[in-house]
Amino acid sequence: MTAAPEELSAVPAEAFATMISQLSEAAVELFGSYGMRIVPIGTRSDGLLGVDLPGGDQTSILGVIGYAGDKVRGALVLLTSSTAVQAWHAAIGGLQGADVCDTLGEFSNMLLGHLKGRLLPAGFPILLSTPTTASAGELRIPRAVRPESVMSFTGDGWRLDVRLDATFEDGFALQDASQRTVAARAGDALLF
Amino acid sequence: MSVKVLVVDDSSMVRLQVGRALGGAGFTIIEATDGADALEKLGAHPDTKLIVCDVNMPRMSGLEFLESLSANPSAPPVVMLTTEGQPDLIHRAKTLGAKGWIVKPFKPDLLVAAAQRLTASAA
Numbered sequence: 001m002t003a004a005p006e007e008l009s010a011v012p013a014e015a016f017a018t019m020i021s022q023l024s025e026a027a028v029e030l031f032g033s034y035g036m037r038i039v040p041i042g043t044r045s046d047g048l049l050g051v052d053l054p055g056g057d058q059t060s061i062l063g064v065i066g067y068a069g070d071k072v073r074g075a076l077v078l079l080t081s082s083t084a085v086q087a088w089h090a091a092i093g094g095l096q097g098a099d100v101c102d103t104l105g106e107f108s109n110m111l112l113g114h115l116k117g118r119l120l121p122a123g124f125p126i127l128l129s130t131p132t133t134a135s136a137g138e139l140r141i142p143r144a145v146r147p148e149s150v151m152s153f154t155g156d157g158w159r160l161d162v163r164l165d166a167t168f169e170d171g172f173a174l175q176d177a178s179q180r181t182v183a184a185r186a187g188d189a190l191l192f
Numbered sequence: 193m194s195v196k197v198l199v200v201d202d203s204s205m206v207r208l209q210v211g212r213a214l215g216g217a218g219f220t221i222i223e224a225t226d227g228a229d230a231l232e233k234l235g236a237h238p239d240t241k242l243i244v245c246d247v248n249m250p251r252m253s254g255l256e257f258l259e260s261l262s263a264n265p266s267a268p269p270v271v272m273l274t275t276e277g278q279p280d281l282i283h284r285a286k287t288l289g290a291k292g293w294i295v296k297p298f299k300p301d302l303l304v305a306a307a308q309r310l311t312a313s314a315a
Contacts, residue, residue, distance in 0.1 A: 033297045094212045098205055106203040109248070110296055113275025117295075120278065128275075130202065130250050183277030184295050189302040190282065191271075191292045191309065 008147060012168035015072070018122050019115065020149045023076075023164055026114035027153055030107070033186055036091045038153040038160070049079040049141040049150060049161040060139035061085055061100050063108035066129040067116070071173075074166035076112045078104060079141060084158030091156075105131035110186075111162075117183035123175035194220040195311050196239055200230040200257065201246040201273070206296070210244055210273065213300035214307055227252025231260060240268050241311045244303070247274035247281065255281070258288040269310045273298060 008016060024040050031038045050060050059082040066075045082100045089095035089103065108131040116126050141163065143150075148165035184190065197219045199210045211221040222237050224230035226249040234240055247254040254272055261267040271292035272285050282293050292306050 030297070092209070095205060095208055098208055102203055103205045106205045109203070110275045113277075113296070116275075117277045125278070128248055130248055181279045183279065184282065184293065185277060186275075186295050186297055187299050187302070188277065189292065189294045189299070189306055191306055192286050192290065 008168060011174065012072075012147075012166075012172050015122075015124055015168070015172070015174060016147055016149075016166055018124065019119065019164060019166065020151075022118040022122075023111075023115050023149075023162070024151060026118055027111055027160075027162065029186070030111055030114050031153075031155065034088070034092050036088065036155055038155045041152045041154050041159075043149065043151050049077065049163055050139045053079075053081045053084075053138075053159055053161075054157060058137055059083075059135055060137070061104045062134045062136075062139055062141070063101075063104040063131050064133075065105075065108045065112050065131040067112060067126045068129075069124065069126040071169040071171055072126070072166055074146065074164065076108060076115075077141060077163040077165075078108050078111070078160060079139060079163075080104065080160045081158060082135065084155065084160065087156065087158055101133040101135055105133040108133075114186060117185065120181050120183045123177070123180045125175070194218060195241045196220045196222055196237055197307060197311075198222045198224060198230060198233055198237065198240045198243045198268075200224045200227065200243060200249070200254070202226055202249045203246075206246065206273070209298075209300075210303065213298075213303050214244075217304045217307070219307060219311075226250055227254060227257030227260070230257055234267075242268050242307055243270040244273050244307070245270055247272055247276050247285075255284060255288065258285060258290055262289050271303075271306055271310065273303070 085100040
């Protein structure tokens, strides 16, 4: 769900809507690059993450990574089951036995990195922090008080919940067209 | 003799992936978890011929690591491997002496090709 965007003025509301639409596409692209097909299944009406995750082992894995730009800041939260991340290891190949928390942290980093690259041409540059992860039994993440969007994706027998929140300060603005740049894309390899 | 590559990333998943790709191509892999650790590993392995380095890491970032290497003319070439694709970051890395920039998720064959090209004189 998207909470309280109506409280935003026009420019932040447009920027946040861009973030949400680009985040969904970025997630599909990221998993696709590893040969995994994921499908967005919409937003949760209760705004909660981690409810009734399929997987069976009841161990939740959480990844969170912050971002900041000019007069905007927030965080991306990923929540899924350890079974899901083990399925990612198998899909990627050669990662059996790898640390599930570390892998979710790296996916959090890559997903926000993909989003960052997609926001640059929209005049919305951000900087990323480094991810933090945790695991516990049946984690539940409540709604953020800021404008947020909670979406879910399904893969092959697993679900990934994703929340993006943002706090916009007065005076937030998108860059002028003349300042906008295009980022190198995933998989690009440049030699100098 | 196998060519040594230092892989610098705070994610063990990435170090595993890079190690698998380059190890499969005959390189010997040394791992470091951030820029500060990489400086120590480089001291312990002065025969390292290539460094593959993340950008966003705790303690010492990839760009700070590059900066610390820039005063050393005998430092091995560095390829940045990161989720970042921002042009000004790429330009800064190039100015600091980086020889390449690869955006994650990477294509293993392109990473191997880059490593082979940058270490050709060392093989």
